[in-house]
Amino acid sequence: MKKIPVDKVQDGMILFRDVCGPSGNILLSRGTVISSALGRRLKNWGITTITVEGKEDSTQEQKEVSVSEEELRNEMQGIFSGVTDNPIMKKIFIAAYHYRLHKTKQE
Amino acid sequence: MQQKKQIRQSLELISSIPTLPVVIEKLTRLLQNPQTSAEEIGKAITTDQALASKVLKLVNSAFYGFPGKISTITHAIVILGFSTVKNVVLTASIFDAFRKKGTGIEGFDLEHFWLHSIACGAAAQSIAKITGSNQKEECFIAGLVHDIGKIILCQHLPEEFHEAYVFAKENSILFFQSENALFDVTHQEIGGFLAERWNLPKDLQNAVKFHHAPSPTRDYYMMTAIVHCADILIRALNYGNGGDMKIPVMSDNVWKNLGMDSIPLSQLFEAINDEIEKASIFLQIT
Numbered sequence: 001m002k003k004i005p006v007d008k009v010q011d012g013m014i015l016f017r018d019v020c021g022p023s024g025n026i027l028l029s030r031g032t033v034i035s036s037a038l039g040r041r042l043k044n045w046g047i048t049t050i051t052v053e054g055k056e057d058s059t060q061e062q063k064e065v066s067v068s069e070e071e072l073r074n075e076m077q078g079i080f081s082g083v084t085d086n087p088i089m090k091k092i093f094i095a096a097y098h099y100r101l102h103k104t105k106q107e
Numbered sequence: 108m109q110q111k112k113q114i115r116q117s118l119e120l121i122s123s124i125p126t127l128p129v130v131i132e133k134l135t136r137l138l139q140n141p142q143t144s145a146e147e148i149g150k151a152i153t154t155d156q157a158l159a160s161k162v163l164k165l166v167n168s169a170f171y172g173f174p175g176k177i178s179t180i181t182h183a184i185v186i187l188g189f190s191t192v193k194n195v196v197l198t199a200s201i202f203d204a205f206r207k208k209g210t211g212i213e214g215f216d217l218e219h220f221w222l223h224s225i226a227c228g229a230a231a232q233s234i235a236k237i238t239g240s241n242q243k244e245e246c247f248i249a250g251l252v253h254d255i256g257k258i259i260l261c262q263h264l265p266e267e268f269h270e271a272y273v274f275a276k277e278n279s280i281l282f283f284q285s286e287n288a289l290f291d292v293t294h295q296e297i298g299g300f301l302a303e304r305w306n307l308p309k310d311l312q313n314a315v316k317f318h319h320a321p322s323p324t325r326d327y328y329m330m331t332a333i334v335h336c337a338d339i340l341i342r343a344l345n346y347g348n349g350g351d352m353k354i355p356v357m358s359d360n361v362w363k364n365l366g367m368d369s370i371p372l373s374q375l376f377e378a379i380n381d382e383i384e385k386a387s388i389f390l391q392i393t
Contacts, residue, residue, distance in 0.1 A: 075345070076343075076345075078352060079342065079343075079353060081279070083354060083355075083356050086356050088356075088357045088359065088362050088367075089354070091372070092339065092357065092372070095343075095372035095376070096340075096343035096372075096376070098373070099376040
């Protein structure tokens with residue numbers, strides 16, 4: 001499921017939750033296939049966001065970050081293999097990992 | 108066990124080992140005399156025009172961070188001091204002696220090598236700063252040249268270099284461990300030999316020779332310790348590549364003596380990163 005603003009509604013999206021009006025009455029029920037035109041009408045009814053089926057966009061981004069996290073961890077574990085039992089090296093590993101991860105996210 | 112290849116002698120016999128410009132020796136002599144004036148030093152440097160112009164580019168870069176334009180060597184000496192200018196000349200000369208000669212061997216890119224060296228210099232400088240050493244500039248040079256023996260090996264005995272490189276990779280060991288297993292000499296010794304020939308200051312010579320085995324009982328321990336620490340941190344941060352994909356274990360003694368436990372590493376990493384950005388000028392002027 002993903003929560004989207006009504007003006008981002010695209011044709012063919014499927015509602016994951018009922019859309020209710022201000023008084024709680026169901027305007028559109030779960031499972032309805034919606035269109036961008038319907039999205040505009042929802043806006044007129046005072047609805048700002050709806051929940052549709054599908055993956056959240058940010059999940060996609062998070063996934064990309066986690067791939068680079070994994071890559072970073074693998075790369076560093078290769079370089080550090082056999083030395084992380086040493087407490088100083090462990091400390092350096094952790095600090096460098098967090099620093100580099102932080103840098104990657106900034107970029 | 109397989110017999111180690113004897114390469115020490117052949118390296119010592121190479122006559123084409125790079126030399127530093129005569130101006131360095133002249134400067135060292137001039138600087139020993141307290142009566143020497145800025146003009147005299149300026150004159151000595153400007154006898155080598157190419158070098159003088161590089162020195163001016165460097166002193167006007169963000170690396171030295173001086174506001175306003177320095178247009179003559181004499182002006183640079185007045186503003187930055189004798190010792191800084193000498194260090195700039197030394198650094199520019201070392202670069203001149205080695206840069207743009209060959210492209211390395213398969214898998215070993217010289218650009219990556221220099222990036223590792225510059226980063227190590229920048230890290231050594233940052234560590235010197237944060238630990239209160241008064242040898243920041245010297246530490247930069249020490250970090251810059253700590254692996255110079257690898258370049259000598261790569262340029263003069265490329266087959267042996269390749270052998271050591273592949274052996275390190277296949278066995279997942281450090282480059283010097285690979286050299287130790289295959290040859291009668293390591294890049295630390297080769298670099299130390301060059302530093303001696305160049306008459307570099309003794310603390311710099313020792314930093315090159317012992318960066319993988321710093322010992323507090325040896326002279327000039329602090330600079331060696333700083334370069335040892337810088338090399339390891341730079342490998343952890345993965346700037347450039349010195350010829351292997353491993354990291355040496357930090358000496359407990361170095362860690363303790365530099366007081367690294369009380370230094371916030373993230374802050375040091377940030378300082379190193381800033382310093383590397385500024386030091387990248389060295390890759391642009393040569």
